[in-house]
Amino acid sequence: MGLRVTTAAMLWIVALTASAPADTIHLKNGRTILADHVRENGTHYEYEIGDDSYAISRNSVERTEAGGTPFSVASSLASKNDLPLFKPVDTLSFESDLPKTIIKDGKVDTEALSKLEDKGDAELSATADFIAGKFEFDHGNISIARHYFESGLRSEPENSTILIYYAALLARTGNASQALSYAQRAVSAAPNSPDAYTVLGYAQQAADRTKDAIASWTHSLALRPDPAVQQYLAKAQREQTVETDFTQHESSHFVLHYEGKQTSEAFRAQILEALESDYEDLVRDLGTPPRDNILVTLYTEQAFFDVTRAPSWSGALNDGKLRIPINGLTSMTPELARVLKHELAHSFINQISAGRCPPWLHEGIAQLLEPKSLGSDGRQLAQMFKSQRNIPLNVLEGSFLRFSGAQAYVAYAESLAAVSYIADSYGMGDIQRILQRLGQGSSTEAALRATIHSDYGQLESELGKYLADKYGD
Secondary structure (H helix, E strand, O other), X not given: OEEEEOOOOOOHHHHHHOOXXXXXXXXXXXXXXXXXXXXXXXXXXXXXXXXXXXXXXXXXEEEEEOOOOOOOHHHOOOOOOOOOOOOOOOOOOOOOOOHHHHEEOOEEOHHHHHHHHOOOOHHHHHHHHHHHHHHHHHOOOHHHHHHHHHHHXXXXXXXXXXXHHHHHHHHXXXXXXXXXXXXXXXXXXXXXXXXXXXXXXXXXXXXOOHHHHHHHHHHHHHHOOOHHHHHHHHHHHHHHHHOOOEEEEEOOOEEEEEEOOOOOHHHHHHHHHHHHHHHHHHHHHHOXXXXXXXXXXXXXXXXXXXXXXXXXXXXXXXXXXXXXXXXXXXXXXXXXXXXXXXHXXXXXXXXXXXXXXXXXXXXXXXXXXXXXXXXXXXXXXXXXXXXXXXXXXXXHHOOHHHOOHHHHHHHXXXXXXXXXXXXXXXXXXXXXXXXXXXXXOOOHHHHHHHHOOOOHHHHHHHHHHHHHHHHOX
């Protein structure tokens, strides 16, 4: 979810308390590691950060402290690519017996899967492919999951459970028009499935069919209450109320929504011209563009907050649509131009990473491409890293929406610093490769190690040196 901080000044003291409590490993070299959970195991301490597990020698550890839960993607507010956890009421034959055959040692046994498919039983093949696809989908391996779901649908084209998951995958990767088609087929195949209506509503909202999405989510909730779906419905209803009198205009890659009296035709033309130019720049800098036309909505400031319920420090939002408060502007300004490019960059990042990019990398890349530089913030950051008062990058894998304005300012500055270091040291090509690896299912640290050969600890150490060399005394 892309947001822009509008805080006027940075309150650096907040950085001391910006992170939520977590299990903390204090190393003898003075550094610390924040983890979701730490446990002692013989000569090592084992710890988890998100889905990744690590071990460190006891000889390197001074002490550990137990605490609460650090910020994590799982506990952040819903973003464009967050979908409800599916509990399909539709069952697949053989499903209860097959997982232990197909999933072995934490991965899909492709040989076992092939043997099942070779039996020539369409229903068995579809079920086996679904189990493999769901496993990969749940583990973020989107491209592999897509292959299995497509294979399952070749065996049983109207299997509602596979259609639901495949539509969810397409929606997650920004293919709203394709997702809509498969979600409609899922509803036809399983008219009493709340999950089918949930995914249909999600695809409809992404395809700019808010009224239809409201109807689908209302039907889903009638079939089964779900807090996540209720949140989607409430936001869509707010959007419909605010945008009742909006009209739209299209360009090559964008659909612009606006209130009739809100902007002049000349101003709207300037906005679309700027967006089309930014689009070409981002294709060059990042590569793969979003597949569908990008929705852009212009709001008065109050209407923006009425729809998004974003924190007061935010200045724009990308939740699948670019939501831009224009605050009484009548023509393009340098600040608005930066806002537009920043938010558009989030759409590209989502596409390349299949929605798996952590917030610090998301926001760092978007700021870099505005373009924005650290400026006077660089010296403050250099001092923070020198005294080890920076926010750890693994903490910045969680949503920035929970931060106060001052905390968010620090989070954005650190994000920009980290991406600036990667771009200066390794080039935009490695940033693209990091995003591509995330899209293929790698964890953030695995993607970093495979490209710039650094885990979070090494990256923070190198970033501290970079800031000291560039901005230190």
